[in-house]
Amino acid sequence: MSVIVLVEHTEGSIKKKSLEAVQYATSIAQKTGTTVSAIVLGTLPNDEMENLGQYGAHKVLNVPDARLNELHPRAYTTALLTAAQQEASKIIIMLHDINGRAVAPRVAGKLKAGLVAGALSYPDLDKGFVIKKAVFSGKAFAHVNITSDVKVITLIPNTFQLNKGEGKASIEKLDVNFSDNDFGITVKEVNKIKGEIPLADAQLVVSGGRGLKGPENWGILEDLAKELGAATACSRPVADAHWRPHHEHVGQTGGTVRPDLYIAVGISGAIQHLAGVNGSKNIVVINKDPEAPFFKAANYGVVGDALEVLPKLTEAVKKFRQNHK
Numbered sequence: 001m002s003v004i005v006l007v008e009h010t011e012g013s014i015k016k017k018s019l020e021a022v023q024y025a026t027s028i029a030q031k032t033g034t035t036v037s038a039i040v041l042g043t044l045p046n047d048e049m050e051n052l053g054q055y056g057a058h059k060v061l062n063v064p065d066a067r068l069n070e071l072h073p074r075a076y077t078t079a080l081l082t083a084a085q086q087e088a089s090k091i092i093i094m095l096h097d098i099n100g101r102a103v104a105p106r107v108a109g110k111l112k113a114g115l116v117a118g119a120l121s122y123p124d125l126d127k128g129f130v131i132k133k134a135v136f137s138g139k140a141f142a143h144v145n146i147t148s149d150v151k152v153i154t155l156i157p158n159t160f161q162l163n164k165g166e167g168k169a170s171i172e173k174l175d176v177n178f179s180d181n182d183f184g185i186t187v188k189e190v191n192k193i194k195g196e197i198p199l200a201d202a203q204l205v206v207s208g209g210r211g212l213k214g215p216e217n218w219g220i221l222e223d224l225a226k227e228l229g230a231a232t233a234c235s236r237p238v239a240d241a242h243w244r245p246h247h248e249h250v251g252q253t254g255g256t257v258r259p260d261l262y263i264a265v266g267i268s269g270a271i272q273h274l275a276g277v278n279g280s281k282n283i284v285v286i287n288k289d290p291e292a293p294f295f296k297a298a299n300y301g302v303v304g305d306a307l308e309v310l311p312k313l314t315e316a317v318k319k320f321r322q323n324h325k
């Protein structure tokens, strides 16, 4: 019996957020006296898979079918059900991202398992199997006890501190009987955003709202982001007005970020925006209105005109970096 965890990879490398998931699985396995089997779907170099041992995986079950390098929810579900049966797994872990959201409910449904979608804590085993998750767009937390025999958990990325250890996982091929139906959805084209820091994984984010007045002013925000090595994001009206691409929109109807630092420039701080960013470890707000609601959620605030504050901040960061080379 092992805890199984779905590992995501791209361009031959395992995603950092999946290392968090493996480590999370390891913590549960240690507490429940079992081991971790990492499920790698698709093709990945052996050393990448073996390195999952550094985060506690005992073995890797690999399905080396290149079609699985892209998300096929039905095929992923079939593979996970096969792995769960082979390993007699009672605990199945995925990420709360596009893959996990598509696959976890299917797996939970098939196994009649309780599902916690969007876990923010390790399970409290003293109280049963109680996991904390955000509810009501991040306005409150629920502590959910999974009482079913089989448990499925999806984790919010960037929540759990990574600690790399020693070790090598063994690799085994997992044989899965896929049906044509498993690949019934055809991926015709994949457009990956190139040359930018991926927003979902970013540790630093500089984000702009309508207070920046128009797309012609985004250069000063990008200058700061570049100087910091940060990803850029925006509020929904900014994306709706096509000032910025929609993949940068964060909030209730956009992406969720949990960086170490979120700098919000000319954003009012509406609840729908906060829903996507209030897991940030530090929030800095720049707004000309001292009454802007975002200041209530901020660790640091600057009351001022963004068009004046941003260039000065970028200059200060530049100087600081030059003096601390």
Ligand SMILES: Cc1cc2nc3c(=O)[nH]c(=O)nc-3n(C[C@H](O)[C@H](O)[C@H](O)COP(=O)(O)OP(=O)(O)OC[C@H]3O[C@@H](n4cnc5c(N)ncnc54)[C@H](O)[C@@H]3O)c2cc1C
Binding pocket: 208, 209, 210, 211, 212, 234, 235, 236, 237, 238, 249, 250, 251, 252, 253, 254, 265, 266, 267, 268, 269, 270, 271, 272, 273, 276, 286, 287, 288, 289, 292, 304, 305, 306, 307
């Ligand atoms: C169902 C629903 C879902 C939604 N989902 C989302 C979502 O996912 N994400 C999201 O962002 N919004 C979402 N919204 C919209 C949300 O309610 C707000 O309308 C939106 O976040 C406001 O965007 P904003 O702060 O950029 O603009 P505004 O509300 O117009 O605020 C602009 C801010 O900039 C400040 N400002 C103006 N000039 C300057 C200046 N020169 N320098 C500094 N500051 C300045 C102003 O004081 C103000 O605080 C949703 C709304 C609904 C109803």
